[in-house]
Amino acid sequence: MADDYRVAVVGATGQVGRLMLRVPAERNFPAREIVGFASERSAGTEIEGLGTVRALSDESIGGFDLALFSAGASVSRQWAPRFAAAGAIVVDNSSAWRMNDDVPLVVSEVNPDALAAHHGIVANPNCSTMQMVVALKPIHEAAGIERLVISTYQAVSGTGKEAVEELARQAQAVLAHRQGTPHTGAADGLEVPIQPRVYKHQIAFNALPEAGSFADGDDHTDEERKLINETRKILGDTSIGVSATCVRVPVFVGHSEAVNVQTRQPLSPEHARQLLDAAPGVTVLDDPAASRYPLATLAAGQDDVLVGRIRRDPGHERALDMWIVADNLRKGAATNAVQIAEVMHQRGLLGIGAADRVA
Ligand SMILES: NC(=O)c1ccc[n+]([C@@H]2O[C@H](COP(=O)([O-])OP(=O)(O)OC[C@H]3O[C@@H](n4cnc5c(N)ncnc54)[C@H](OP(=O)(O)O)[C@@H]3O)[C@@H](O)[C@H]2O)c1
Helix, strand or coil, X not given: CCCCEEEEEECCCCHXXXXXXXXXXXXXXXXXXXXXXXXXXXXXXXXXXXXXXXXXXXXXXXXXXXXXXXXXXXXXXXXXXXXXXCCCEEEECCCCXXXXXXXXXXXXXXXXXXXXXXXXXXXXXXXXXXXXXXXXXXXXXXXXXXXXXXXXXXXXXXXXXXXXXXXXXXXXXXXXXXXXXXXXXXXXXXXXXXXXXXXXXXXXXXXXXXXXXXXXXXXXXXXXXXXXXXXXXXXXXXXXXXXXXXEECCCCCCEEEEEEEEECCCCCHHHHXXXXXXXXXXXXXXXXXXXXXXXXXXXCCCCCEEEEEEEECCCCCCEEEEEEEECCCHHHHHHHHHHHHHHHHHCCCCCCCHHHCCX
């Protein structure tokens, strides 16, 4: 078994992929080489200190111990099994494999034991689910979760780099319009004189109750379905009731979530605060009198999940309300992928090769 690994990052030119290139070194993960892959469009592009980006081909994907994927579901469906067959453990950040029964869906602080059952592919959860279950795990262990009512306020970086550019472009256009500087349209007030491309409506200075998309006539978005289904799979309890409304807001980085947690056993806000204070990967910021609580601007750039506004729900004796915020690109994506690799390294599950894995 190797103890320093050859790592592929697929989607290396994207927002998450760029972090996947950096986070292993930040965390002293034992990687002897990191190779970036992206589409044909980016092949040959230089990545600072890590050589050039490669295109995916059967010839280029051999000899890796670990492949961190963040290039969307269709790329994962096509290429993750090929990397796994060629000997790598794939940690996939897309939705392609998350709900497959034989693919572990893992948050490093929550259910690392699920990794033992892998068959070469491990799924990294959706960003909104990821941060929420880190905070919910100690509460579920102590008092059992019966029902969750969740409203998310999700950053545009969760959609991809084109969405970040769309928000910046629209915000500049609206501000230019309001300042009376020359612009291209005739809209008044806060309406943007640019046709939206990534979202169905203007995202600048707006809140869109359609994070993800409505598939096949469903009245929930796919993002809401992910939150419902992935939460149950990770916490290992399909009986948990989950109601979710996912909203896209004009924030660049950092998802915020208002979560109402109804427990099976009584749990006071004070006890919940103690549990969260002791939980790995959680920082409690909860001093409302001093206006101290989690903010997207505080969470951006760091790995902990921030929790605050912990209080009794006046409408239910066994329910608490809380506000959960994290960096969707770090803990919500790249950092957890590397943490999964760390656990697999510690447990002797990396560097084995496809032929020697227990089927
Ligand atoms: N952003 C988040 O908060 C977040 C959180 C959790 C999960 N995710 C998931 O992570 C994935 C990527 O998100 P992102 O925000 O990093 O997206 P992004 O910034 O748009 O980057 C997409 C990456 O995928 C690459 N790619 C696209 N088509 C490809 C192809 N045919 N073959 C190889 N590479 C290809 C792109 O390469 P080019 O530059 O060459 O086009 C780029 O490197 C998505 O599945 C997303 O759902 C994102």
